[in-house]
Amino acid sequence: MISIRVNGEQHDVPRGTTVADLLSLLQVQTRYCAVELNRRVVPREAWSHTGLDPGCELEIVTLTGGG
DSSP: OEEEEETTEEEEEOTTOBHHHHHHHTTOOOTTEEEEETTEEEOGGGGGGOBOOTTOEEEEEEOOOOO
């Protein structure tokens, strides 16, 4: 297991976890979401091959509709 920070909260995930794996683990609806890893936006097409390292910081932002 490695320790990472997601939206300011500490999480432990298995070594070898990718951004796509993390979104699945956290049950994030990916249709309207953006991911920043260590202050850099990760393009959607890179999620499945962008691995997470111990101590990395992610921000996951989802869009919501409404009035």
